[in-house]
Amino acid sequence: MREYTLDYTKQRLRNVLVYDKLQFPEHITKILEEEVGMLLQNYMALNQRPHVEICIEQSGNYQISMHASAHRLKQMGLLGRT
Amino acid sequence: MGRSICITSGKGGVGKTTITAALGCAISNLGYSVVVVDTDFGLNNLDLALCAEMQVVYNLADCLEGRCRIRQALLQDAEHENLYLLASTQPYTYKPNKKAWKACMQELEDMFDFVLIDSPAGVDANWQFSVEVCREVLVVVVPQLASLRDADKVLSLIEPMQKEGVGLIVNRYRTEYVVQQKMLSAQDIEEALHCEVVGCIPEIDVLTVASVQEIGIHMQYFENIAQTIISGEKRVITTHTPKLGVWNKIKKIWSRSAI
Numbered sequence: 001m002r003e004y005t006l007d008y009t010k011q012r013l014r015n016v017l018v019y020d021k022l023q024f025p026e027h028i029t030k031i032l033e034e035e036v037g038m039l040l041q042n043y044m045a046l047n048q049r050p051h052v053e054i055c056i057e058q059s060g061n062y063q064i065s066m067h068a069s070a071h072r073l074k075q076m077g078l079l080g081r082t
Numbered sequence: 083m084g085r086s087i088c089i090t091s092g093k094g095g096v097g098k099t100t101i102t103a104a105l106g107c108a109i110s111n112l113g114y115s116v117v118v119v120d121t122d123f124g125l126n127n128l129d130l131a132l133c134a135e136m137q138v139v140y141n142l143a144d145c146l147e148g149r150c151r152i153r154q155a156l157l158q159d160a161e162h163e164n165l166y167l168l169a170s171t172q173p174y175t176y177k178p179n180k181k182a183w184k185a186c187m188q189e190l191e192d193m194f195d196f197v198l199i200d201s202p203a204g205v206d207a208n209w210q211f212s213v214e215v216c217r218e219v220l221v222v223v224v225p226q227l228a229s230l231r232d233a234d235k236v237l238s239l240i241e242p243m244q245k246e247g248v249g250l251i252v253n254r255y256r257t258e259y260v261v262q263q264k265m266l267s268a269q270d271i272e273e274a275l276h277c278e279v280v281g282c283i284p285e286i287d288v289l290t291v292a293s294v295q296e297i298g299i300h301m302q303y304f305e306n307i308a309q310t311i312i313s314g315e316k317r318v319i320t321t322h323t324p325k326l327g328v329w330n331k332i333k334k335i336w337s338r339s340a341i
Contacts, residue, residue, distance in 0.1 A: 006263040013270075016231050
């Protein structure tokens with residue numbers, strides 16, 4: 001019979017929260033690619049639509065990777081400091 | 083303008099209604115005017131928690147439907163001068179008008195220092211109706227996996243609403259179990275849900291019918307949370323069970339022997 005220790009409970013909680021987060025909304029990467037593409041296109045001429053990948057870490061945090069390539073920056077005069 | 087705080091949870095039966103009523107009492111004890119509003123249509127119990135179930139004439143739905151003015155529907159608490167109840171006694175099928183609800187909330191915020199909303203459990207339309215109009219949210223959890231899992235889902239729905247403040251209240255907390263490594267601690271819960279714990283409330287054995295009058299000496303936990311909410315300072319996490327005075331110890335022994 002399994003012993004229900006606190007560590008085991010914590011592990012179960014972590015697992016269930018991570019598993020629940022894996023249920024991404026449909027097409028989220030496509031939506032993100034479009035949004036990021038629109039943002040980047042304000043500043044540079046892109047070769048193709050950016051590629052977005054979402055992974056979930058063991059800690060439950062999302063790891064978002066984006067890849068985009070551009071052939072030139074747009075002429076914008078002086079960029080304002082943020 | 084007053085502060086509107088929704089007291090919600092994912093899982094039912096975690097103590098939202100009792101906490102709403104007790105927090106209302108605690109905040110009013112500190113000298114602020116408070117209204118507690120029941121938006122749990124059909125499964126309303128806030129009137130019971132405040133022992134006002136026989137005094138409700140008009141309710142929230144009457145206000146929203148224009149059958150009465152808000153002032154007519156407010157019930158003053160018998161023991162707390164600054165505490166008012168806006169009850170709900172509608173069937174579960176009642177669909178509130180969002181525009182009227184927003185206007186009602188605006189009026190309540192103008193009238194009171196604090197507007198505490200007792201939301202229904204779950205994530206249906208009535209839950210959204212309760213949470214959307216409030217500027218702050220307190221999610222009640224108990225240190226059990228089912229409650230924490232549901233709270234995580236609720237927090238993910240609250241996140242896009244960009245609330246001014248979101249916190250957790252851990253109910254039925256047993257410090258002795260935490261020390262014995264039998265229960266998740268407040269820190270464990272905070273880390274798992276990525277949300278700050280505003281306060282912990284221990285298991286209150288005397289709370290048998292869930293009415294605020296039973297809370298008695300345990301009101302200090304709610305007062306701690308009330309002070310944290312008001313001051314906005316880092317929370318005080320309860321790590322001990324309250325010590326009973328001699329008279330209360332005798333009463334406890336007496337009540338046990340009576341059983």
